[in-house]
Amino acid sequence: MSVIAPKFRLGYFLKGIFDNAFWILTIVTLAGIPAIQIVLFYMDLPVIDGELLTAFLAFTWLFNPTMQIPLIKSLLYSDLFRIVVFPGFGFAALIAAGTIFVERKMLAKLQLRVGPFYCGKIEGLLQLAGDGLKLISKEIIIPAKADKPLFWAAPVLFVGTAAAFVALIPVAPGGWVVADLDVGLLAVFAVIGFFPIITILSAWSANSKFPFIGGIRALHQMVSFEIPLILSLLGVVILTGTLNLSEIVESQSNFPWIIFMPIGAIVFFTTMLAELERIPFDLPEAESEIVAGWLTEFSGMMYGLVQLGSYLKLYAFAALFVIIFLGGWTGPVFWPPLETELITKGTPIPNYAGDPVLTVFAPGLPLFDADPNEWVKQQQGELQYTSGQLLISGVIWFVLKTVAVIFFILLPRGVFPRIRLDMLLHIGWYKLIGLAFVNIFIALGLVYAGVLGPGGIM
Amino acid sequence: MTEVIPTKQMPPGLQVDKVDDRIMTLNVGPQHPGSGHMRIIVKIDGDYIVDADPDPGYVHRGEEKMAEARNYITNIPHLERPVIHDSCNILYPYVLGVEDLVGIEVPERAKYVRVIAAELNRCIYIQYWLAIYGIFLGHSTMFMWPAGDRELLIDLMEKITGARVTHAYFIPGGVRNDVPANFEDVCLRQVNYFEQRIKEYADIFYDNPILKARTEDTGVLSREDAIRLGTTGSVLRASGVDYDVRVKEPYDVYDELDVHTNVLKSGDSYARSKVPWLDMLESCNIIRQALEKMPKSGSIRTKLKPNPKGGLGEVYRRVESGRGAAGCYIISKEKPEPYRLKLSVGSFRNLIALPYLLKGEKLGNMPAVYWSLNYWPVEADR
Amino acid sequence: MTNGAPDMADALFLAISVLTIGSAIAALEMRSLVYGSIALMGTLGGVAGFYVMLDSPFVAMFQLAVYVGSIAVLILFTVMLVKRELIFKKIEDPKRKFAGIGLMLITILALGAIILDSGVKTITTDSDPVDFREIGGDFLTYYWPALILMAFILAGSVMGALVLARREDTIENEQ
Amino acid sequence: MGTATGIIKALNSGVKHLAVKRFTLRYPEQKLKFVGDGYQFDPSSGVAIAGLKGRHMLFHDHCTGCQLCSIACEGVAEAIGMVKVPDKWGQNAKSIMPQIDYGKCVFCGLCVDACPFYALYMSNDYELSSFTKEGLIYTPAQLQVKPQVQQDSELIIDKRGARHG
Amino acid sequence: MVGESVASYSNVLLMFGFACAAMAPALLISRMLSPENKKQPNPVKTLPMECGQVPSGAGRTHFMMQYYAYVLMFVIFDVMAIFLYAWGSSLLDLPRTATLPIIAFLGIMFAAMAFALYQSKRKDIW
Amino acid sequence: MSTTEKEVPPKDNKKDTAPEKVEDTAPAFEKSYVEQIANQFSDDVEVEYIQENRTRLNVKKEKIIDVAKFIKDNTPFDHAESVSGVDYPQDKEIGVTYHLGSYTDPEYSKQVLALATRAPREETPNPGNDSTKLPSLRDMFYSVEFHEREVFEMLGVYFEGHPDNRRLLLPEDWADLPPLRKDFMNKGR
C-alpha cells in the first residue's frame, strides 16, 4: 500500500483505509473494550457528592450542566489526566515541540539565516507538523539480518523511558506530579540508567557498523557522566535532607540553591548536555565520523520517535535543573485572584433589554479553586493566595524557568564544535567528578558552619 | 641512499598483527557526511585508526585527456571545472602557460584585474572550505557564517565576470571584460566588511577552547615530513615552511604587491585550519593594494588570433591557488590543441599526507585531519 | 484507598512474581545471550518491584540504579565483546540438565516445605515501614565498620578487575 | 582560566549575533540586482562588457548564419545548433540561426565572444527551469525575446551588518 | 499495611506504558501509510549502511573501544555515589561524628579511583 | 619553451630562448647546478633550458635512479611536484617527466627541474606485465607515490620498486586501454 508511490490510485488508497479501519474497529471491540473493563475494575473511581462515579454515571452527567464542572474537576484530579495531559505526556510533548521550533529559529538567527519559513505561513510554525507528516509517510527500512524485535522496540522504549522520566517531574504546587515519590531523586537516577541499555541494544540490533560504534560511544558517554550527575546533586540533598523533588522545590522558597552551589549547577548542566547527547557532546551522532551514530539505521517514524524521546528527555532534564537549582515553581505570585462574586453570588447576564435573566455561577471552576472556601478565607484575610492562583503562577514560573534553561541547552549547539571521546571521558572522570566533590564539601561546610541547615538561615 | 618515511609511533597496545581479530574495516565514503567524493578505507581498532587507504577517483572525468581534443580557448570553461569554487586560480597557470606558448603580452591593467579576481576567488574557496571544516567538527555556525559571508565576494565576482561560480574569466592575453564602472568603491566597501566579518570568526571558532583542544596536537606533520611528502599550500605553511608561489616565483603583478606569507610552526590540524584564514586576511590586503595601484584605464585584453597555435615545446607554470601550488604542464606540437596537458594540483599532492597522518589517530580526529589537508576531491580526481 | 486497592496490589504481586520467575528462567534458557541479559534485567527489575511492595523504596531504587543501570550494562557490554557465534551458542549437557532440574525441584520442595511448616506462614504486619533515612543512620553509626570494609571491597574489586582486564600483547611486543 | 574565558567569549559572540540582521536573500520574493543588461561583446575592440551571463539574446537582424557561435561551442558544450528560420533576412542567405540547448550550455559566453556581427548577447535572465528536456531548447524565435527580469534586491552594508534589501 | 506506596510508583510504570502504547500506533500508521514494495523487496535497500559499498565483515563483531576500563569503573563508583545518598539524605539527623566513617570511605574510594584512572590511561584494556 | 637540438626551432616563438641560443645564453644560475649533474653523468644526461627557471634533464631509463639519487643528495631539490606521463606513439615510447622543486633553499625556490625519461611502449598494453617499466623514484622522492600510481593507471607504466602499484582514480572494473595513451579515443565528450 502506498500513498506517494507512482502507481497511486485513490480507490486502492480508500480501500486500504477502510480495511484498516475495519480491523482496528474489530480489534478494539474484541480486545480493547474488555481491556478497558479490566482496567476499570481495578481502578480507583472518584467519589463526587457522595456518589461513586461509574462510567455510566459519568456519561449521564456529561449532559447535566450542573454536574459537568464537578465531573471535569474529578477528571482533572484523576491519575489518567495527570499521565496523559497536564504534568505528564501532553504537557511535556508540547514543550518538546516548542523546543524544536525555538531551536530551529534561534539557531537560524544565530547563523544569520531565516530558518523554517514557509510552512504554516507565520515563520514556519507548522514546520514540525510537516516534518511529522513526512516522517510518518516514509518507509521504515529495516536492515537485513537486524534483530527485529529489539530494533522495533528500541524507539518505543526510548520514548517510554523518557516519559517515565517526565513522570517524576513536579510542575506546580499541590502535588501536580504524576508520581510523587519519597525517593524521587533516586528514581531519576534509576530511570536515567535505562537509556544506555536502550541505546546499546538498538545499536547492537541494527547489525551495522556505524550504529554499533555510535552505540558504544553513547554507552561510554552516558555511563561516564552518570557519576558526576549523581554526585553533583548530592550537595542539594545534604542541605535539604530529602529526596522528594517537591520538597526540594519547597525548600527553595527563599533562594534557589544555585546561589550556594554554582559549582554543582555547572557540573549538572554539563553532565546534562552529555546525557542528552547535545553538542558539544553529541559524539554518538557525530555525523562527520560515524554518519549518524546509533541512529544511522533508523528511518521514517522510528527516527521520529527517537527524536521525540530525546526532546522529552531534554524537557525532563531542564525541568530537573529548574527544580533542583532554580527553585522550580517558586516565585512571586502575580496571578490576580478571581472575582469573589463569581463564586459566591454569580454573574448576572442580561438580555437585550438589560434585564438580568441568567446568573452564571462558577462554583467549582477547576483550575481556579480546589476548594471554594478558599475564596472566602482569602476575602477574610486568612489566606494569602488561593491554590488556583498558586497553581497558575507556579506553572508560569516553572515554564519560564524551564524555557530559560532550555535556551542555554540549545545555545551551545551554535557555538561549540563537537569534542572527542577521550576528551569527553577525561572531562567526565577527572574534572567533573572533582568539581562535584568540591560541591559536596561546600555543602557539608555550609551545614557544619551553621550557615544553612537546622541552625542556619533555614 | 634509501630513505623511507618512518611510520608514526603507534600508541602502545595497537600493534596490528596482534589484534587482527578486533580490526573493523570502515568504508568512510563515498556516501558519508564526512568524506566528500572520496572513499577512505579505514581500519580501526577500537577508537584508533590503524590503517587508512584513500581511494579517490569517484569524480574523475579525464580533464587531461579531454583537453587534448580541444583548442586552447575552448579548454578554458572546462579546465576550471575541477574546482569551480576556485575557478580563476585553477585556470591561472593554464592561461599563463598558453600565453608563454603563443607568445603574447598581457596589458598592465589586465594583470591587476586578474590578481583581484584571483584573490577574491581564493577567499571564496577558503570560505567554502572553512564552512565544511566547521561542519566536520560539528560546529554548525561555522558552516553557515562562511557560506553566507562568501556571498559578499560572490557578488563582487558576479559584478566582474557575470557568473557567480564558474567564471571563465581569464583568457590568454588578459581578461575577457573590463570591470564595471564604480567597481573600485564597491569592491573596497565589500572587502572591508568581509575582512571585519572574518575577524569575528576568531571568537567563535579559532579561539574556541574546545576547538583548540580538539585540533591541537592532532595529525602533526613535522617540517621535514611536510617537505618530503611534497605537500603544498596551507599544509606546508602550517608546518613551518615559508613557501608561497606568489612570493617565491611572482607571476603577473605579484612582485609589485606586498605579499606576506603566513607561516605557523606547529603543523597540527589547528595550524592547518588557521593558515587559510590568515591567507584570507592577507588576500584582503592584496586586493586593497591592487585596487590602489591598478591603472585607472587602459587595455585589458591583447587580441588573439581566433584559433591560436602553440609553439613547439613545453611549458610548466605555477601559481598559488587556494590549496597550494597549482601547476600546469603543457606540451605543444604546433597544433591548436595541446599535445599533453597535465594539471599538478595541490589537492592531489596533499592527499599523500592523509594515510600518513591518519595512522594512529583516533577515529574522532579523522574529519579534523582529513579536511585540514585542504583537499578538494574533484580537483584531485580532475 | 477504597476497597479496590488490595485487589490491585494482589494483581501487581502476581504479575511481578510471574515476571520475575519467568524472566529468571528465560535468562538461563534463552538461546541468545543478549536476550538472556535482557531477561535478567527483567528479573532484577521484578525484584526491585518486590522491594517497592515491601516499602523499601531506597533499596528498590538502589537495585534499579545499580543492577539494571550498571551491572546489566556491563553484562551486555561483555556479552557483545564475545564473538557473534558464541552469543547464540548454548553450551549444555543434557544429562546434567536433568540432574539440575532435579536439584532445583528438591531445593524448592524441601525449602518450601520447611518454610511452610515453620511459623513464617503466619507472620503479617500492620506496622509502619522503616523510613529510608534510618538506613543512612545505620550505615554511619552502627554499621560503620561494614561501610569501611565495603570501601575496601569496592576498591579492591575495581583494582583487581582493571588489572585482570589488561591485555598482555604489548608486553609480548616489548620483549 | 583561559578555557573559561574562551568559552564565555564564544557564547558571547553567539548571543551577540542573535541581534544581527539576517543575511539570507529570500529568493523567489527578492531577486538580485545585476550590473548591466547582460554580458555583451564588442568585436571591434575585442573586449566584452561586464554583465550577467544569463540566457542568450539573439538579434535576428544582425545574425548572418555564419555558424561561428556554433563552432565556438563545439569544444565546450555543443549546446548550439543551427536551425532554419522561416523569416528571410538580407544578411542571412542560408536562413540559419542558432538554437541553444540550455540543458547543455555552461554559460561561458564564448559564443558571444565569437560573434563578429553584434548578433548574440547574453541577458540577465537566469530562471530557465523546465519540466521537460525539450523545454530547455530555445529556438531562435524564443531567443529573440528580451526578458523581463525582476531586480529589486541589493547588498546593503550598514552598522547592523550586511543584508539583502 | 504492606505495599501502600506502590500506587505512586505504579504511576511511573503507567506513564511508561502509556507512552509506549501511544507511540506504537505511530509506527503502525507509518507502516500502513508508507510506500513499500512487498512483492519485489529490494535487497540492496535493506543492506546495512556502509557508505554505498557492499558491507564487508559482520556488523556485530566483538569490537571494543579502548575505554572498557571506564565502564568497569562505573559499576563500582555508581555504587559509591548512591551509597553517598544514603548518607546525604540523613545527614541533618545524624551526629557530626558520623561524618568520619564517610570521610574514611571516601578516602579509600579516592585512592581506588586514582589507581583506576591511572590504569585507564592504558590503551590495552578492553 | 624549447626543443631538443635536433629539432627545427619554431618560427613563431617570440619570447623564449631559441634552441641555437640555448648553449650561449644558458642562464647562469641554472647552469651552475645543472652542470654538476651533467658532469657526473656526462653521457646519459641531456640538458635543455626550456624557459626562465625551468630546466629539463633527459635521462636514460637505466640511469634515472642514479641521477635522482645524485640530485637528492647534492642539490637542494627535495620534492617532486608532479609526475607526467606522455605518450609518444610515433617514437614507440612513453615519456615520464618528474618536476622537482625545492622548499628548503630560497634561491632554488623558483627553479623547477624536469627529470625526463622514457620507457618503451607496446602496441597492445598489458599494464604491469609488459616491457613498459621504469624504476620507481619513491625511495628518493617520497611524494611521487600517488603520482606514479596515477601514471601507472593512465599510461600503463609499471614502476618497479613501488610498494603499492594499484589503481588510483579509475574504477575497479576498468579493463580498457590506459586512457591517456594516444590510441585511446575520446568517445564523445
Add this chain to the structure above:
Amino acid sequence: MSNELIEFVLVSIALLGIGIYGLAVKRNAIRMLFAVEIIVNAANLNLVAFARFMPHSGGQTLALFSIAIAAAEVAVGLALIIVAYRMYKNVDIADFRSLKG
C-alpha cells in the same frame, strides 16, 4: 494477600531454585554469572522481606551491602571471563579447567 511474608519467601525460594539449577547445568560462564546474580537477588529479597515484617532497618542496610558486593563481584567476574575468553576464545567453563594459579 500481599501483606503476608510467606509469599515473598516463596518467590525467593523459587528464584533460589532456578539459580541453583542454572549453576548446576550451564557451562557458559556468562550464564553461570546470571545464575549467581539470581541467587543473590533471592537472598536480598528475603532480607528485605523479613526486615519489613519485623520492622527494622538492618535488613535493608544489609541488602544494600549485598547489592554493592554483587556489583563488585560482577566487575571482577566479568573481568575474569574476559581474560579467559581472550585466552581460549570461548566462554565454555570446561575450557577454563586448565586455568591454574
